[in-house]
Amino acid sequence: MSVNNSAMASGDWGAPTLSGAADASALVEIPGSKSLTNRYLLLAALAETPSLIHAPLHSRDSQLMVQALTQLGARFEEIPTNSSFGPDLRVHPIDFSAPERSVSIDVGLAGTVMRFVPPVAALLSGSFAFDGDPHARQRPMGPVIDSLRALGAQVEDAGVGALPFTVISDGLIVASELEIDASASSQFASAVLLAACRFENGLTLRHIGSPIPSMPHVEMTLETMRQVGIDVSYDGQNTWQVAASRFPGFEVTIEPDLSNAGPFLAAAVVSGNTVIIPRWPLETTQGGNDWLEILPAFGAAVSLEAGELRVTGPAAGASSQYPGLNWDLSEAGELAPTVAAICALASTPSVLSGIAHLRGHETDRLAALTQEINRLGGQAQETADGIRIEAPVEHGDFFRTYDDHRMATAAAIIGLQVPDVVVENVETTAKTLPGFTHLWQNMLDQWKGAQ
Numbered sequence: 001m002s003v004n005n006s007a008m009a010s011g012d013w014g015a016p017t018l019s020g021a022a023d024a025s026a027l028v029e030i031p032g033s034k035s036l037t038n039r040y041l042l043l044a045a046l047a048e049t050p051s052l053i054h055a056p057l058h059s060r061d062s063q064l065m066v067q068a069l070t071q072l073g074a075r076f077e078e079i080p081t082n083s084s085f086g087p088d089l090r091v092h093p094i095d096f097s098a099p100e101r102s103v104s105i106d107v108g109l110a111g112t113v114m115r116f117v118p119p120v121a122a123l124l125s126g127s128f129a130f131d132g133d134p135h136a137r138q139r140p141m142g143p144v145i146d147s148l149r150a151l152g153a154q155v156e157d158a159g160v161g162a163l164p165f166t167v168i169s170d171g172l173i174v175a176s177e178l179e180i181d182a183s184a185s186s187q188f189a190s191a192v193l194l195a196a197c198r199f200e201n202g203l204t205l206r207h208i209g210s211p212i213p214s215m216p217h218v219e220m221t222l223e224t225m226r227q228v229g230i231d232v233s234y235d236g237q238n239t240w241q242v243a244a245s246r247f248p249g250f251e252v253t254i255e256p257d258l259s260n261a262g263p264f265l266a267a268a269v270v271s272g273n274t275v276i277i278p279r280w281p282l283e284t285t286q287g288g289n290d291w292l293e294i295l296p297a298f299g300a301a302v303s304l305e306a307g308e309l310r311v312t313g314p315a316a317g318a319s320s321q322y323p324g325l326n327w328d329l330s331e332a333g334e335l336a337p338t339v340a341a342i343c344a345l346a347s348t349p350s351v352l353s354g355i356a357h358l359r360g361h362e363t364d365r366l367a368a369l370t371q372e373i374n375r376l377g378g379q380a381q382e383t384a385d386g387i388r389i390e391a392p393v394e395h396g397d398f399f400r401t402y403d404d405h406r407m408a409t410a411a412a413i414i415g416l417q418v419p420d421v422v423v424e425n426v427e428t429t430a431k432t433l434p435g436f437t438h439l440w441q442n443m444l445d446q447w448k449g450a451q
Helices: 032-047 062-072 110-119 136-140 142-150 186-198 215-227 258-273 287-298 333-343 356-360 365-375 404-416 426-431 438-447
Strands: 026-028 051-054 073-078 089-094 101-106 127-129 152-156 165-170 177-180 204-205 232-234 239-242 251-253 272-279 299-303 308-312 325-326 350-353 377-383 386-391
Touching: 026 438, 032 089, 032 110, 032 186, 032 215, 051 073, 051 165, 062 073, 062 101, 073 101, 073 177, 101 110, 110 127, 110 142, 110 165, 110 186, 110 386, 127 426, 127 438, 142 152, 142 186, 142 239, 177 186, 186 204, 186 215, 186 239, 215 232, 232 251, 251 258, 251 299, 258 272, 258 404, 287 308, 287 333, 325 426, 333 356, 333 365, 333 386, 333 404, 356 365, 365 377, 365 404, 404 426, 404 438, 426 438
Parallel strands: 026 272, 051 251, 101 127, 177 204, 325 350
Antiparallel strands: 051 089, 073 089, 127 165, 152 165, 204 239, 232 239, 272 308, 299 308, 350 386, 377 386
């Protein structure tokens, strides 16, 4: 294993390189799902009585959600556990009869916070200012802002349809029907659905526009709502109905984050080693479950038994040992940077499609992936709805992450096979996967110990 530590700025990280496949196994524990954690945190804040959330994710995104909901009046208690990933949480819900207030909410770069919390704020009386990281001001917000206005809230956004903006409301939402264009992000639909049970008359929500990307995330929203007792239905096309209701607090255990498992599974593919992920759910709404179909296309052996996912990469782990692929990632776009990293080491070209919406994520991921793969001597280009990788990377270099956690983990994957990859600001991974470099090194140490 080699690491380049020369001439690195604080926060940059020399990605470890494997000298060869060990044909070894590593057990990797993955912390809780960010998507599920933030949905259950918000639903617990909407409940009538306290809730208990086991194994929640403790990351920047989830902490921003806790802080935002605290600003709205929820209370959070940490319950100690033996988990290395942090305590459980008892959530005391918001008092929606509280007096008028004026608060400021920092959304960071968290899409679930900037989109899910404003409709909850509109259920309260007062003024609620939202802002976040510099790049957050570039992320699409128009459909959420338009929806709030259609529901009767006032939104001051200087006419730009983006952060920063202020929601002003009397706390009463009586509108019962709403049309929304969620073609740029599934979160636009989820944002309204999650809060709709507290609207005076419930809500019939209709999507208008192109197909919604990452539809499994909307299915996740519906499933979490049903689990806590909210009456919600979907016609299978473009319309949802949420009944006005109040529901009691609940107790839930968060699944591991299957998207965040991806970099470790990818490490098995590119190295020819084995990674075992415990507590893999047999049934889930997480888009990360698509790894079970994607990884065999690279020649990996994949098995799921007794709640353990085992992935073994092609023999020898060299790039010549597995092909590229053509894959539609429209259902699980968050996996694209990891899949692209595997493709950037493959022996034949790849085309990833159905992911035009990634241009509006933490960064323009299509542009970022293309530029960084090319910087390392590969040949990549954007397409209308994805990325084409014509030739693998050839050498190490500085790999910019654009404050995007998935760009950082993509760089780590490439660095396993290509020496001298230096990852810019690797701690951006704390957005959803705190302690990433420790988990990564622990995996490598298990492989090295088997040599």
